[in-house]
Amino acid sequence: MARRRYVSIKEVAARAGVSFQTASKVLNGSDVRVSAETARRILATAEELGYRPNTIARSLVQRTTATIGLVASDATDIAITHASVAAEQEARRHGHSVLVGHLAVGGTDGADIVRALIERRVDGIIVAAPEVEEDTEVAELLRKYVPAVSLQAVPGGGVPLVGSNHRETGRLATSHLIGLGHSAIGTVTGPFRRRVTRSRLHGYEDALRAAGLETPEDLVAEGDWTPGGGAAATRLLLERSPAITAIFVHSDMMALGVLSALFRAGRRVPQDVAVVSCDDIPFAEYMTPPLTTVRVPLAETGRQAVDLLLRSIAGEQVPEKPPLLPVELIVRASTAPRERTSE
């Protein structure tokens, strides 16, 4: 693998018998005031020599890198992964590359990641990591140095927030359960300190209130977005309120753990306990049983983040609170009308 040195535009130009600036015009430039014959010759030698433009040099003079940064959380949560992938593909569609950084599990290295991105002069940054809600250092860096769009609220504001309607998500899921006749409805939430958790919790309470039901505190158990956390929260719920007949889970990944815990506790889903979740990750329909869930437009969120960011980079004024994306209930087999206890 004797790797060839990169050939520069100067070498191409020399070989084609033109100045390197002329070669630049035909190879990468825009308005070509060059004869067809010369252009052909330059193109041919470039091809022959295996010329690849050096975007580093280009970036230096143009003061723009056509690169955006993406700071994502540890990717244990597939929902975030899906938004990230969609974002990268959308960025590429617009000719941009994506530099990623995944937070460490503690989530304390956000500022380091952002600093590295800034030093690489990314044109903008997308944040898809719940941990940043607490990270004032990240927030300040973003406000000060570079256009950004976030999927989570950033302390102090100043960074547009894209996403879906979380409160509506909680409301939809819960009223679905109510509509099926359930009244002892528990919920396995995300971490309480997260906005999305509080919003979904509000939606849950909205629905209960509208049905004239109360929210006893012991029907709410805090999870951590992981299957393991979902399972633990479910065990707690079952212990505190054995009569529970339905659970609203704040994410599909946790729902895996919820279903698992229910299964081990000998409760059948949906006959004994109905489960509704949110996200609609791609394999929700392959869980056992197939999961009823509120679909959150993950990929679209990622794409919207990129579109907004690119507009912001282009100098356009973007609203700090763009319209929330709509959510939709997908009914599968994990929910069913409440069975009257036959004994």
Next chain:
Amino acid sequence: MARRRYVSIKEVAARAGVSFQTASKVLNGSDVRVSAETARRILATAEELGYRPNTIARSLVQRTTATIGLVASDATDIAITHASVAAEQEARRHGHSVLVGHLAVGGTDGADIVRALIERRVDGIIVAAPEVEEDTEVAELLRKYVPAVSLQAVPGGGVPLVGSNHRETGRLATSHLIGLGHSAIGTVTGPFRRRVTRSRLHGYEDALRAAGLETPEDLVAEGDWTPGGGAAATRLLLERSPAITAIFVHSDMMALGVLSALFRAGRRVPQDVAVVSCDDIPFAEYMTPPLTTVRVPLAETGRQAVDLLLRSIAGEQVPEKPPLLPVELIVRASTAPRERTSE
């Protein structure tokens, strides 16, 4: 958000009353032949002005970007995602950034992604996308322009291949089933054109042969790494060989679909059909039932890829076939001794 212009080292130097080259020495350089007082002053004004080094300019002169490219597949497969994330974190630990590109679903844009990475002058490329096994264009670009390490074999060779022992994986899983008394053992594979599929299939056959069993062709059903594909393959298997009592699945993601299809067909796992898979993705233990699976060191594979790549970038000669990483059977509840049909 009146974004501040980036301040250059020249401005810092001017304000501190030194030449910009001197400022460069203390801010980014190595051997500082500068008085403590001057250094302090430069550092202070840099801080005051919010100076961030421009690595683009640095890269241009040093002819190295401290950036590696990662081409990954569409990330429907969580196993690949996990390797990617680990790779990124390992790279960052070594001071490198990561530029990612996710293949489109068809997987035909690999060369475009690689070209973009090359033009951005990444120091090396890691490939984590099964689709490249067919992509001679990608292989040629890698061989010609940039050090690379792949998690999948690349046509024509020349790119070191990291990974685990796939044949052993198939053997371990299958002989586990045999040890439990099963003999009608089917398998849901990955796409046949993939090496990993063929290796795991060989392991499966090795184990069967060692036990004196045959491999009727209708016990093998091809999947596509997705849960949906796994479910479809399972239905096929059930239809062709209703007497089947065990299934070896080539990935945990497909196992989701296998469990789902079995559940819908009314077959209990593990009592009626035992299921063993491979990967051990993080939520394998939360499937219903918890999945017996052969653990593949995903994160370690990602890290090894980076380490090898960095060594290759440093000019070290790396073997094209580094030792395969070991795999390990994790027994959970989806497998059990074969029940003698009691009727």
Next chain:
DNA sequence: AGCGTATGAGCGAACGTTCGTCCACGGTGT
């Protein structure tokens, strides 16, 4: 007093591009 030397800092060049201006040439119209 004079020399050598260490120390601190300046300075030119280079990395590979883009961008705008300048120049030479040949053809056209009168």
Next chain:
DNA sequence: ACACCGTGGACGAACGTTCGCTCATACGCT
């Protein structure tokens, strides 16, 4: 025959760094 103009291409400058060399100063030594 002359001025004029359009066309094709050259060329200098700049982007923000790093690297290596040069230079001035002051100190210690004989």
